[in-house]
Amino acid sequence: MKNWLNRHSNSRIRRLNQRQRKKYHLAEFVELGFHLTLRFKQLLSESELESWINAICDEAERTNLIVGGFSSGMTALETDGFVVAEHGSVSDTQRDAFTAFLRQHPLVAEVDAGELVDSWYGQL
Secondary structure (H helix, E strand, C coil): CCCEEEECCHHHHHCHHHHHHHCCCCCCCEEEEEEEEEEECCCHHHHHHHHHHHHHHHHHCCCCEEEEECCCCCCCEEEEEEEEEEEECCCHHHHHHHHHHHHHCCCCEEECCCCCCCCCCCCC
16 A cells, blocks of 8 residues: 555654644544444343443443444344544553453343454554
């Protein structure tokens, strides 16, 4: 890939000033998040789905995280989404604590958390 197309190339980043790097979320301003896949023990009823959604949203809010995706809860045994921090990057500690919370939830059978990736330009 040519350097001018690669957002993270050293030659491109050197040409940008601090304001531009912040605007484009590059270099020291990169924001990290992680992909999360989970499997339920069974198909969820409407009340179970509501309980699970409330629990995951409450935990995300408590730990200053934002979750997105997780749309196929009632129609599938598996769902996935992406987790980012309200400000800045998700830390390894936040990722581990959030996945530990999900593993303890009675409706969840399996949780797979991906590595931290660039939330703006990473591949999902």
